[in-house]
Amino acid sequence: MAQTNVLVLDEHRTVPPDLRSALERVGARVHVRTPTDVLAASPGRLPDVTVMLAHAGLSPHTVRAVARRLDDDGRRPSVVAFAEQDLHLLGSHVHAGCDYLVPPFHADLVLARLRNCDERARFSRTMEDVTAHAELLSYERELEIGREIQLGFLPDALPSPPGWEIHVRFRPARTVAGDFYDVFEIVNRRRLALVVADVCDKGVGAALFMALIRSLLRHTAEQSGLQSLIAAELLGEETTWAEHSRAIPVVGATPLLNAVVGTNNYLTRNHIRQGYFATMFFGVLDPGTGNLVYINGGHNPPVLVSASGAEPVLLMPTGPAVGVIPDVDFSLGYAQLSPGDTLFIYTDGVTEARSESGRFFGEEEMLRQLAEAAVRGEELLDHMDGALSEFVGPAEQSDDITMMAVHWRPPGTPAD
Structure with missing residues (x-):
């Protein structure tokens, strides 16, 4: 897997030491931002990330807003919620459709999760490309039928x-x-x-x-x-x-x-x-x-x-x-x-x-x-x-x- 750019989203710009260490050991490049940092950023000023690790203490609404802002800027990261101690906070994020990561943050476990996110992102992009191509072919065929009908008039x-x-x-x-x-x-x-x-x-x-x-x-x-x-x-x-x-x-x-x-x-x-x-x-x-x-x-x-x-x-x-x-x-x-x-x-x-x-x-x-x-x-x-x-x-x-x-x-x- 190529180097993964990871955005850690936390209200206090803090990353658990063992999580940061695990990310560094697997060769991930880490960017730490608050929700306000991302939402207020000028177009083109956000890091090009493929995974967003969101602290479970943030509300799902805030995480979705940040994800939409990244999407508007051309980034479409996989969203993973993480927690250090209050694991019950992960429930609302899981219900919102996020993946999750829990301690202990061993390098092998973090790497497996990042690989999983990367594979899902690739699959999602492939399916979107296939769907878009199929829709284009269908639209072009419909236009061609319309052209034939029109010429008949x-x-x-x-x-x-x-x-x-x-x-x-x-x-x-x-x-x-x-x-x-x-x-x-x-x-x-x-x-x-x-x-x-x-x-x-x-x-x-x-x-x-x-x-x-x-x-x-x-x-x-x-x-x-x-x-x-x-x-x-x-x-x-x-x-x-x-x-x-x-x-x-x-x-x-x-x-x-x-x-x-x-x-x-x-x-x-x-x-x-x-x-x-x-x-x-x-x-x-x-x-x-x-x-x-x-x-x-x-x-x-x-x-x-x-x-x-x-x-x-x-x-x-x-x-x-x-x-x-x-x-x-x-x-x-x-x-x-x-x-x-x-x-x-x-x-x-x-x-x-x-x-x-x-x-x-x-x-x-x-x-x-x-x-x-x-x-x-x-x-x-x-x-x-x-x-x-x-x-x-x-x-x-x-x-x-x-x-x-x-x-x-x-x-x-x-x-x-």
Whole structure:
């Protein structure tokens, strides 16, 4: 056994001569302290001890307090109570879980007790390590299962109407993410729903709310999309686009509003105490005309990158984040895509990406990179990926990153 550091705890800083002699004979290094000495010591100023010999005249409460103080300082000694004459004092310490040592303090007996304490300490540390490792493996397995379930909520393939390309980059900061995206057809496949959202926070809790919100949005949009189509056909109306009057299109706006408003009301009615909410961009695209009606619920403004080289158009928020304010009104926004344009939708993991020095990528740099990039959808994402990687460098990814590019190919341009 290596040299044992022993703390003798006594109110008067005295050690029975035969006990001290026995400790010295077995090669133990002895430190003598009062309870006050230990409790008042500054962090890092306590001796590194593996065994604490506490005088039985001290109360078990005091001994526990000293043991906790040593534990706080990174020491975890085995506690042994000792008595010289009043052996009855040992009873309360034994009931409190301490080992004990009684006279005569022969060197061989003291050495055996120290060895026993050392072996128990080693066993305890081993069991703690095994338990911690098992818990870590279990947690990692649960996270992996959560990741697989979460990926199941993301679309396996993205619909691409004739003449359109849709590409996504999705990089969680952890095993599971709070970001999500979705692309699906509504209104009897006549409209395309585009969703990019970011649930506040990261990790398992955010991932659970991601799954809930995604399911609510998709189910409500698909169901009310059919209803709005039936109503439009009964009225003999097609979707109209009144750019200047901002009239609400009959087909497309109804499922959009129903989905966002219904999800917001459900979350604020049933889950507001959990404190989770989501910023969200939900657009409904008419692939035949490039008309886009959308709700931006407190989300980073998507960027419409024009093939003509015109200034990028930012699709600003039309309402608050989803899940914060009950019965809130969400306004509709409108945009017009032309052949060759690309709509770039993203989460704040892009603008809030940090360099090794802690500097943010920022919206200004993002717009500069978008202006420099080729406007074709997948090429745009490749360019942004490269710009982000170069900016962040070796720094750890601090937030989930999601980017979606929706590109309308000019006539005569071959598909990939």
